[in-house]
Amino acid sequence: MGKNKISRFAENLTFDHVVQPTFTQLVHEGLPQRGRWNELLFKRDAPLVLELGCGGGEYTVGLARLNPDRNYLGVDIKGARLWRGARTAKEEGLHNVGFLRTHVDHLLKCFGPQEVDEIWLTFSDPQIGKARKRLTSPLFLARYKEVLKPGGFIHLKTDSPLLYEYTLEQIAEHKLPIYEQSNEVYAELVPRVSPEEQAVLNIKTYYEQMWLEEGRTIHYVRFGMN
Numbered sequence: 001m002g003k004n005k006i007s008r009f010a011e012n013l014t015f016d017h018v019v020q021p022t023f024t025q026l027v028h029e030g031l032p033q034r035g036r037w038n039e040l041l042f043k044r045d046a047p048l049v050l051e052l053g054c055g056g057g058e059y060t061v062g063l064a065r066l067n068p069d070r071n072y073l074g075v076d077i078k079g080a081r082l083w084r085g086a087r088t089a090k091e092e093g094l095h096n097v098g099f100l101r102t103h104v105d106h107l108l109k110c111f112g113p114q115e116v117d118e119i120w121l122t123f124s125d126p127q128i129g130k131a132r133k134r135l136t137s138p139l140f141l142a143r144y145k146e147v148l149k150p151g152g153f154i155h156l157k158t159d160s161p162l163l164y165e166y167t168l169e170q171i172a173e174h175k176l177p178i179y180e181q182s183n184e185v186y187a188e189l190v191p192r193v194s195p196e197e198q199a200v201l202n203i204k205t206y207y208e209q210m211w212l213e214e215g216r217t218i219h220y221v222r223f224g225m226n
């Protein structure tokens, strides 16, 4: 393992706002934060927003800067990646940011029923040829339905036409409401929404910046589970 990774893992252990559950906690004991993220991590009651597969946490941190009255939790399996967001949040004194290092398959072990207000899926792996593993597969949608509050949102921002079209198909099949949709975020959607929404959509992740430099088009859909 590289020196960089080792020092990032070590620093993650010193952060109060990074939670790294053990297998025993997840499978046998139960995660103490489940159903109590606001109380135990953020120490205040506020809407809870997740970014699943957050990487360096650019959306988690960017949204937290824009909306200090909401609590943001980035989830990723890779500790060396989420370290970036955790470090930035600490340096900027953002008390509404946390990170959870775990596999997104453990979602129901980590969050209680109706604990979450919104979920962001940012540049998720399109899982070519493995539809079941996509973060908008029926399996994941069922999990989101359980943890989301009634009226909660899911945001998908992606460069992948495959994942975008697949998600629209799932939305149609499950008869879910769409609140916003565009297959061209920057040329079509950003110019027609409010300045507040523009600020949200203009946040760019590490992967998004790479794809934009390659000239790829960015797609977005915001939908609900009921």
Ligand SMILES: C[S@@+](CC[C@H](N)C(=O)[O-])C[C@H]1O[C@@H](n2cnc3c(N)ncnc32)[C@H](O)[C@@H]1O
Residues within 6 Å of the ligand: 052, 053, 054, 055, 056, 057, 075, 076, 077, 078, 081, 102, 103, 104, 105, 122, 123, 124, 125, 205, 206, 207, 208
């Ligand atoms: C393509 S990257 C996107 C990262 C970030 N959202 C961005 O846009 O820069 C996908 C991320 O999802 C994470 N990931 C993939 N599968 C995961 C899983 N099963 N559980 C948790 N994280 C996962 C990876 O570690 C990676 O950071």
